[in-house]
Amino acid sequence: MKVQNEMNISFESRSSNEGFARxxxxxxxxxxxxxxxxxxxxxxxxxxxxxxxxVHAYRNTIGKIxxxxxxxxxxxxxxxxxxxxxxxxxxxxAMQPLxxxxxxxxxxxxxxxxxQSFTDKVKVHSKVGKGTTVVFEKxxxxxxxxx
Amino acid sequence: xxxxxxxxxVTAYLTGDIDHHSARNIREDIDAFIQMKKPSLLRxxxxxxxxxxxxxxxxxxxRYRLMSLYGGVxxxxxxxENLERMMKLSGLNALDIIERRGERIxxxx
Numbered sequence: 608m609k610v611q612n613e614m615n616i617s618f619e620s621r622s623s624n625e626g627f628a629r630x631x632x633x634x635x636x637x638x639x640x641x642x643x644x645x646x647x648x649x650x651x652x653x654x655x656x657x658x659x660x661x662v663h664a665y666r667n668t669i670g671k672i673x674x675x676x677x678x679x680x681x682x683x684x685x686x687x688x689x690x691x692x693x694x695x696x697x698x699x700x701a702m703q704p705l706x707x708x709x710x711x712x713x714x715x716x717x718x719x720x721x722x723q724s725f726t727d728k729v730k731v732h733s734k735v736g737k738g739t740t741v742v743f744e745k746x747x748x749x750x751x752x753x754x
Numbered sequence: 755x756x757x758x759x760x761x762x763x764v765t766a767y768l769t770g771d772i773d774h775h776s777a778r779n780i781r782e783d784i785d786a787f788i789q790m791k792k793p794s795l796l797r798x799x800x801x802x803x804x805x806x807x808x809x810x811x812x813x814x815x816x817r818y819r820l821m822s823l824y825g826g827v828x829x830x831x832x833x834x835e836n837l838e839r840m841m842k843l844s845g846l847n848a849l850d851i852i853e854r855r856g857e858r859i860x861x862x863x
Contacts, residue, residue: 622775629773629805647805647836654807658774713781713812717844721808724843 608679612638617673620665620690622658624672629653632676632686639682641747648725649684649745655718656688656741662709664692664739682747687740694735702731755780757787764793769802772810781813785820794826797853801832810837811844818851829853 614635618624629650636649653674660672675687695701702723707716722729726743733739756767766784770776788796796817803810818828831853833841846852 622773622778625773625775626771644836650805651807651840654773654805658807658809662774713777713809713816715808715811715815715844717808717811721840721843724839 608681608683610677610679612678614676615674617671620661620668620670620672620692622661625654625657625661628657628672628674632674635676636678636684636747639678639684639747645745645747649686652722652725652743652745653686653688655721656686656743659718659741660688660690660692660739662712662714664690664694666693666709683744684747685742685744687742689738689740691738694737695731695733695739696735698731698733755783757783759787759791759793762793763795763797764788764791765797765799767799767802770804772803772806772813774807774809777809777813781816784817788817788820788824792824792826794824795829796821796826797829797831799832800830800834800837803834803837806837806840808840808844811840811846814844814846814851818849827851 616631618627632653633646633650636646657672670690670692673689677685679685700706702719704720705716707714719729722743726745728744730742731739755769758765764787768780772780798814798817814828814830821828828851830851833852841852
């Protein structure tokens with residue numbers, strides 16, 4: 608699928624940037640004229656992915672988080688959230704609902720389940736010691752041009 | 755966030771965005787209040803919440819556990835429509851702590 612537009616941002620893994628990240632992505636997506644509900648879905652998925660970087664990938668340290676958003680044909684948005692943190696040993700286990708390695712911080716273990724439920728497709732690549740990339744796709748109900 | 759109390763009930767009116775960053779302060783404020791007042795009912799009012807990720811679920815679960823320690827209960831009320839899916843996904847329904855829309859209004863009449 609042809610890429611029609613693209614943006615990149617990178618920022619430090621401080622929890623105060625979680626709001627910045629979801630708002631920046633949602634501001635970029637707005638050009639597709641998504642519904643409020645679609646925008647909320649994307650903001651939620653971005654928030655989960657970025658929080659994973661803050662809480663898990665860079666636990667007890669600060670590192671860089673990279674977000675790449677591509678707008679493709681048919682109003683498909685592809686969002687990539689990448690870190691160079693600790694990596695995930697067992698992706699299957701990490702993606703299981705209610706599984707968390709940070710219960711003391713009141714993490715519900717729902718991050719990946721939410722991403723899966725709120726977007727159309729989620730892919731996770733990870734290498735221990737190298738980092739993790741989460742890619743999710745969402746097709747928007749292209750209202751552009753409909754008045 | 756505003757916290758009010760009447761008789762044996764403490765109500766926290768949550769506002770704005772609830773994420774991992776903001777949940778920490780909310781949690782600390784509510785817990786300090788609960789530990790001081792030890793109410794039998796903690797109501798979390800979500801009517802002013804514009805955005806919430808799964809950190810909000812962690813927040814509810816954590817308060818549920820804390821209130822259980824004191825023999826109290828948690829009620830979650832006035833959930834905006836855009837948070838319904840998150841609440842559903844969380845499995846909180848099984849705990850029977852969510853007040854349906856209008857339920858509270860009826861009970862105070």
